Amino acid sequence: MVNSRSWPSEETELELITQAQRGDRRAFGELIRRHREGVVNVVYRMCGDAHLAEDAAQEAFIRAWRHLPKFRPRSPFRNWLYRIATNVALDVLRRERPTIGLDELSLASSAKGPQERVEEEERGEQVRRAVLALAPGSRTVLVLREYEGLSYREIAETLEIPIGTVMSRLNYARKCLRESLAFYLEAI
Amino acid sequence: MSEHVIAWLGAYHDGELGRRQVRQVEAHLEGCEVCRAALEGLRQLSALLLESPATSDLSPPEHFIAQVGLRLPRRPERPAWYRALEMAWRLTPLGLLAAWAIAQAVLVVSGATLIALQMGLGGEAAAWLLPVLTPVSAEVDLFSLSGSGLNDMRRIAGGLLSYGGPLGWGAVLNLLSLVVIGLLYWSWLASWWVRHRRQQL
Numbered sequence: 160m161v162n163s164r165s166w167p168s169e170e171t172e173l174e175l176i177t178q179a180q181r182g183d184r185r186a187f188g189e190l191i192r193r194h195r196e197g198v199v200n201v202v203y204r205m206c207g208d209a210h211l212a213e214d215a216a217q218e219a220f221i222r223a224w225r226h227l228p229k230f231r232p233r234s235p236f237r238n239w240l241y242r243i244a245t246n247v248a249l250d251v252l253r254r255e256r257p258t259i260g261l262d263e264l265s266l267a268s269s270a271k272g273p274q275e276r277v278e279e280e281e282r283g284e285q286v287r288r289a290v291l292a293l294a295p296g297s298r299t300v301l302v303l304r305e306y307e308g309l310s311y312r313e314i315a316e317t318l319e320i321p322i323g324t325v326m327s328r329l330n331y332a333r334k335c336l337r338e339s340l341a342f343y344l345e346a347i
Numbered sequence: 348m349s350e351h352v353i354a355w356l357g358a359y360h361d362g363e364l365g366r367r368q369v370r371q372v373e374a375h376l377e378g379c380e381v382c383r384a385a386l387e388g389l390r391q392l393s394a395l396l397l398e399s400p401a402t403s404d405l406s407p408p409e410h411f412i413a414q415v416g417l418r419l420p421r422r423p424e425r426p427a428w429y430r431a432l433e434m435a436w437r438l439t440p441l442g443l444l445a446a447w448a449i450a451q452a453v454l455v456v457s458g459a460t461l462i463a464l465q466m467g468l469g470g471e472a473a474a475w476l477l478p479v480l481t482p483v484s485a486e487v488d489l490f491s492l493s494g495s496g497l498n499d500m501r502r503i504a505g506g507l508l509s510y511g512g513p514l515g516w517g518a519v520l521n522l523l524s525l526v527v528i529g530l531l532y533w534s535w536l537a538s539w540w541v542r543h544r545r546q547q548l
């Protein structure tokens with residue numbers, strides 16, 4: 160599956176999944192190609208470190224391969240992958256917690272003073288930190304909703320939690336973010 | 348003015364409300380500045396969140412796929428029933444070969460015995476096999492029932508069985524099973540080859 164021959168595009172995802180379930184590595188490689196970006200980004204939003212994210216995304220795909228025979232195509236493959244990815248991300252966070260310093264997560268609004276020129280880059284960075292400062296449960300829901308565009312029901316299925324919990328976590332996450340990012344929101 | 352709809356605004360913003368609720372919320376929004384501001388806050392937050400860039404320095408896809416490939420175990424893990432089924436599938440040709448050998452042996456032994464008997468060899472021990480193997484006419488045997496006894500019954504049964512051809516029904520069935528077993532074996536080989544090729548690709 161290292162070779163770069165492109166898979167015929169008419170190959171449906173379901174066919175690829177069936178082949179990969181039988182142990183076909185090339186079919187699985189094509190599935191990785193299609194979902195890598197989404198998975199890497201979910202993990203990245205969850206743990207905030209690009210290198211960590213890529214490594215964790217690899218880990219997620221390996222777990223997916225191992226559990227592939229258990230996948231049932233009732234719900235989208237992407238959601239199934241995202242569930243694995245968020246679990247891997249939470250594991251990574253649990254392992255790496257000490258290395259992510261608290262001060263690194265705290266917001267600069269208290270430190271430098273946003274009166275200075277606000278660069279787009281700076282704003283993006285603050286947003287990233289604000290998201291990382293959320294509790295993992297609400298962060299996961301927020302990432303799947305705001306960045307991956309999953310519906311409430313899809314998030315509920317992905318994380319195996321009730322829809323009511325999805326809504327309350329999302330509301331809570333947004334409330335926290337409105338507070339921590341108040342400066343940037345008022346500036347818009 | 349109706350009650351505020353702040354609790355619904357998140358779901359409204361996410362497009363998760365039913366048509367009726369949407370109408371309710373929109374009717375309220377028209378006359379309520381507080382809720383309009385809250386909704387605007389949600390929209391601004393969503394826009395701001397998207398300003399945080401996705402990972403920029405992704406390694407090239409081929410590299411990523413190759414790296415995952417290196418770390419993959421040989422096959423995905425299967426549930427136990429699947430592994431049992433697969434074991435049975437692998438043992439299928441052995442079973443077929445054994446069945447084929449048995450059928451072949453029966454054919455050879457019966458043929459040899461028949462020839463031996465026709466040549467007058469074999470003696471007492473093989474004598475009871477004669478009715479099964481020789482094309483005795485059933486009608487003839489039915490008429491000779493008078494003599495009855497176990498031996499006659501055997502001869503009649505054997506006669507009915509062997510009413511078919513020079514070698515009798517038994518041999519025809521035997522040949523037929525050989526053919527069926529052979530066909531099963533070849534189709535197993537063919538499907539194995541197809542699977543094997545697909546995995547090599």
Ligand SMILES: [Zn+2]
Nearest residue numbers: 351352379382
């Ligand atoms: Zn209102």
